[in-house]
Amino acid sequence: MDVMLSWFGQASVVVSVLAVCWTMIWQNLQHIHLQQFFARNFNRRARRLAAVVDPYLSVTFEEYEGGRIKSSEAFDEIKSYLTTASTRDVRHLRAESGGGGRRDAAATDKDKLVFSMAKGEEVADAFRGATVWWSAAAVPPPSDTTVPWSRAARAERRFFRLEFHEGHRDLVLNDYLPYVRREGRAVMAKNRQRRLYTNILKEGFDDGYYQDVWTHVPFEHPKTFDKLAMDPAKKKEIIDDLDMFKKSKDYYARVGKPWKRGYLLYGPPGTGKSTMVAAMANHLEYDVYDFELTSVKTNTDLRKLLIETKSKSIMVFEDIDCSLDLTGKRKSKEEEEGRKDGDGDGDDAAAAAKKKQEEDAAKSSKVTLSGLLNFIDGIWSACGEERLIVFTTNHVGKLDPALIRTGRMDKKVEMSYCDYESFKFLARMHLRDDDVVEAHEAQCRRVRALLEEVNMVPVDVGEHLTPRSPGEFEDAGPCLDRLVTALEKAKEEEGARLPPTGATGTT
Numbered sequence: 258m259d260v261m262l263s264w265f266g267q268a269s270v271v272v273s274v275l276a277v278c279w280t281m282i283w284q285n286l287q288h289i290h291l292q293q294f295f296a297r298n299f300n301r302r303a304r305r306l307a308a309v310v311d312p313y314l315s316v317t318f319e320e321y322e323g324g325r326i327k328s329s330e331a332f333d334e335i336k337s338y339l340t341t342a343s344t345r346d347v348r349h350l351r352a353e354s355g356g357g358g359r360r361d362a363a364a365t366d367k368d369k370l371v372f373s374m375a376k377g378e379e380v381a382d383a384f385r386g387a388t389v390w391w392s393a394a395a396v397p398p399p400s401d402t403t404v405p406w407s408r409a410a411r412a413e414r415r416f417f418r419l420e421f422h423e424g425h426r427d428l429v430l431n432d433y434l435p436y437v438r439r440e441g442r443a444v445m446a447k448n449r450q451r452r453l454y455t456n457i458l459k460e461g462f463d464d465g466y467y468q469d470v471w472t473h474v475p476f477e478h479p480k481t482f483d484k485l486a487m488d489p490a491k492k493k494e495i496i497d498d499l500d501m502f503k504k505s506k507d508y509y510a511r512v513g514k515p516w517k518r519g520y521l522l523y524g525p526p527g528t529g530k531s532t533m534v535a536a537m538a539n540h541l542e543y544d545v546y547d548f549e550l551t552s553v554k555t556n557t558d559l560r561k562l563l564i565e566t567k568s569k570s571i572m573v574f575e576d577i578d579c580s581l582d583l584t585g586k587r588k589s590k591e592e593e594e595g596r597k598d599g600d601g602d603g604d605d606a607a608a609a610a611k612k613k614q615e616e617d618a619a620k621s622s623k624v625t626l627s628g629l630l631n632f633i634d635g636i637w638s639a640c641g642e643e644r645l646i647v648f649t650t651n652h653v654g655k656l657d658p659a660l661i662r663t664g665r666m667d668k669k670v671e672m673s674y675c676d677y678e679s680f681k682f683l684a685r686m687h688l689r690d691d692d693v694v695e696a697h698e699a700q701c702r703r704v705r706a707l708l709e710e711v712n713m714v715p716v717d718v719g720e721h722l723t724p725r726s727p728g729e730f731e732d733a734g735p736c737l738d739r740l741v742t743a744l745e746k747a748k749e750e751e752g753a754r755l756p757p758t759g760a761t762g763t764t
């Protein structure tokens with residue numbers, strides 16, 4: 258300690274003497290070239306001297322980079338990496354909820370908290386014989402932010418500082434920091450709380466500031482592919498496609514394409530389109546961003562939403578044909594046809610009123626088709642990676658071909674009426690009996706014959722098969738009878754191959 262102090266004292270004297278000499282010489286130098294020569298020389302020597310006095314280097318990792326719109330991945334990874342060390346060695350911690358969004362999370366996991374260092378704390382870490390020090394700090398936000406709509410821009414500027422000996426420069430920069438990021442990513446994956454985001458906001462200001470563009474809740478939808486009734490081959494094809502997408506980072510980099518994929522899910526109401534989105538999110542373990550386009554006023558706002566989405570996510574646009582006027586000239590023709598149909602049966606005033614409401618909402622939005630096309634594959638679409646864009650619609654024919662061409666919507670999946678395979682699946686699931694079809698052969702044969710003549714969507718089939726009090730056991734016989742009766746009634750009322758009953762469709 259004494260040796261260090263005397264070293265420090267001597268060094269301070271040398272610095273002071275040098276500084277005084279330098280000032281005197283500088284003031285007497287008249288020639289500009291000489292000034293520059295001395296400036297360069299002095300800087301080099303001063304740096305060497307500083308390295309002797311304080312041989313420690315530091316690297317700062319700020320929470321927000323690049324215009325303070327998006328939080329820095331490096332910062333998040335470091336924060337996660339330091340979780341373990343900080344809970345052990347630090348006295349003041351910062352707590353965030355975590356783990357609750359994982360479908361497989363046990364009840365206790367949902368109560369779990371993830372800790373990180375509070376500002377002002379410092380923790381030491383060791384790597385291949387070198388010791389480094391991490392500290393957490395924060396400064397107030399700048400008052401002249403250019404992005405007032407972002408909470409990030411209004412929050413204090415948090416950062417981590419890493420300090421290490423100059424002798425470990427290469428080790429730290431080339432090996433330690435990549436290691437920290439890798440480990441941090443692994444911790445993040447473990448603690449990740451999956452989220453469902455929406456862009457429906459309260460009007461105006463919150464505490465005197467604009468609100469964030471996204472609000473979220475934990476994503477806890479219970480639907481998985483093994484609870485989704487559809488043709489097994491088609492289901493397998495989708496699962497394989499998703500798995501392939503997840504593993505294809507290198508492929509997308511090699512061919513120079515942003516790592517994203519478009520899905521179009523189309524079919525009548527109640528065939529499982531929204532349910533499929535939940536199953537996809539659960540399969541891939543992604544977050545879901547539910548875009549409500551009628552709440553987006555302009556193309557610029559749409560871009561803001563895009564910028565604030567994270568990787569490993571599904572961006573969903575439900576009922577895209579209702580959200581925007583994307584149909585161009587073809588719409589008026591189809592509208593006319595729709596009006597004729599409406600005149601024909603005259604029974605659906607509520608549906609017409611709902612449609613008008615949706616159209617009015619769509620009109621208040623100024624998002625254009627070209628804005629949406631740019632969103633999907635414009636230059637900004639490459640920010641972030643590993644993302645699915647999913648459109649759902651009941652009327653695929655109403656969509657502009659540009660919107661659904663390959664490259665924008667890479668995979669088109671038709672969700673259709675219930676066939677016999679799907680019925681068997683739903684029966685086993687709802688009646689909790691793997692042998693139900695064999696045990697009630699006659700009724701199932703009748704169902705099969707009726708499904709070949711009548712269109713019924715899976716949601717209605719499932720509804721008829723659901724025991725009257727779902728928590729309790731009900732014999733399969735009465736449930737199957739109810740379904741047979743409903744199918745016969747539908748056949749009687751509407752004849753073969755008429756539109757679905759749509760009892761619980763959401764569109």
Ligand SMILES: Nc1ncnc2c1ncn2[C@@H]1O[C@H](COP(=O)(O)OP(=O)(O)OP(=O)(O)O)[C@@H](O)[C@H]1O
Nearest residue numbers: 485486526527528529530531532715716762763764
């Ligand atoms: N193929 C299916 N397999 C299992 N359940 C299904 C299926 N289709 C629909 N369901 C059930 O029916 C309900 C409604 O389905 P969902 O909301 O996914 O339909 P949708 O196609 O999105 O309808 P809409 O076009 O009206 O939005 C859900 O609770 C879902 O569990």
Ligand SMILES: [Mg+2]
Nearest residue numbers: 530531575763
């Ligand atoms: Mg839906």
